[in-house]
Amino acid sequence: MLRMSKSEVRWAVNIAKWKPCGVDWAKALSLIQENEQERICRFTFKRDAKASLVGRLMLHKLIRETLKIPNEVIHFERTEKGKPFLPKLALPFHFNVSHQGAYTVVAASSSTELLGVDVMRIDVERFEEEAKLQDFFYTMRRQFTGREWTNIRNGDRKEQLKNFYRHWCLKESYVKAVGVGIGMNLLSLDFNVSQPLTGIVTSTLLEINGKLEDSWKFEEQLLDEEHCVCVALKSGNSVPQPFQLVQLDDLLLPCTELPSHNQWAADFEAKEEEPQIWR
Ligand SMILES: CC(C)(COP(=O)(O)OP(=O)(O)OC[C@H]1O[C@@H](n2cnc3c(N)ncnc32)[C@H](O)[C@@H]1OP(=O)(O)O)[C@@H](O)C(=O)NCCC(=O)NCCS
Structure with missing residues (x-):
């Protein structure tokens, strides 16, 4: 029977500084299942391939360590x-992944x-530029309710952006x-944010079509000044957890080189890091 050694996990890896050479990339890729290797190799840009891998x-680390x-x-x-x-x-064991920014x-x-x-x-x-922010908010106007926009538009430009991404994380989580x-109608979700985002915030409430969804809990926090994260949990009694920074080396295992590695290494090295438009 499977036993769990640790049942609550919140991990973050900063991938901004990971610049693997082709060989290191190929070794890391060989640690995951084949259909996912193929999916990841199809990414055009290194940035997206690295985040997904x-x-x-x-x-894999999670399942190795918790379920042995x-x-x-x-x-x-x-x-x-x-x-x-x-x-x-x-046994009940739920997990989810997200990648964005660093x-x-x-x-x-x-x-x-x-x-x-x-x-x-x-x-x-x-x-x-203020105009760019207002254009962005205009294109997003149908994703948030009146109450949410009031909370988002509270404060200076930086504060408003922080509020915006905080609400986005709540909805997506x-x-x-x-x-x-x-694809779901995001307007049916109405988040009631009542505390600033410092430490781990668990007080935010969700209403769906006007009804309070009190079986849902949201753990919101900042990973750093530029990244916010939210975990959505239904029912249960999980204790709020700070995200722990995991080093890339802790994800890797020793492995022998395979014939496919040469091709993977060459393909990876031929990719651009990210689209030109974002530079
Ligand atoms: C799920 C979804 C909201 C993720 O949004 P995102 O902000 O682009 O991505 P995130 O970085 O937060 O999360 C991506 C990860 O979420 C996980 N994920 C993918 N689909 C998911 C889903 N439907 N629900 C929850 N998690 C999902 C995956 O692990 C994915 O990473 P990976 O592809 O590298 O393994 C978005 O991809 C989506 O809407 N998918 C549904 C597409 C759909 O309806 N397809 C129908 C078939 S055509």
Whole structure:
């Protein structure tokens, strides 16, 4: 029978400084299951491939350490909408991944019915001009309720952006917990934020179509000044956790070189880091 050594996990890996050479990339890639290797190799840009691979490596570490399953037999499946899960698991264990900006994060819990996580970069540089911020808010006007916009538009430009991404994380963490994807009507979700984002905030409430959803809890926090993260949890008695910074080396395992490595190494080295437009 599977036993769990640690049932609550909040991990973050800062991938901004990870610049693997082709060979190191290929070794890391060989630690995950084959269909995911192929998916990750299809990314155009290194940035996206690295973020997704680190998410996978974090999930492997999570399952190795909590469920004591050897790396080579860990095999995830995805729901129709793309949410990864571990099949044939007799015990309740929920996990989710998110990657954005400098971070890839994983949250997991054995004491909840559903779990979703979302990390967002508070992109201040992109909105240095007030007009750009207002245009952005205008294009997003249908994603947030009147109450949410009042809370978002509270404070100076920097504060408003922080409020915006905080609300975005709240919505996405819920959407990811239920696993339906971003296609859902985000206006039906109405978050009532009552505390500033310092430490771990758990007081935010969710109403759906005017009804308080008191079985849901939201753990909001900042990873640093530029990144906010939220974990959505349904029911259960999980204790709020700070995110722990995990080093990339802690995700890797010793491995022997395979013939496929040469191709993976060359393909990776040929990719651009990120789209020109963001430079
Ligand atoms: C899920 C979704 C909201 C993720 O949004 P995002 O902000 O781009 O991405 P994040 O970085 O927060 O999360 C990505 C991770 O969430 C997980 N994920 C993917 N689909 C998910 C879903 N439906 N629910 C929860 N988690 C999901 C994956 O681990 C993914 O990382 P990976 O692809 O590298 O393994 C978005 O991809 C979406 O709307 N998907 C649904 C698509 C859909 O409806 N497809 C139907 C078939 S056409």
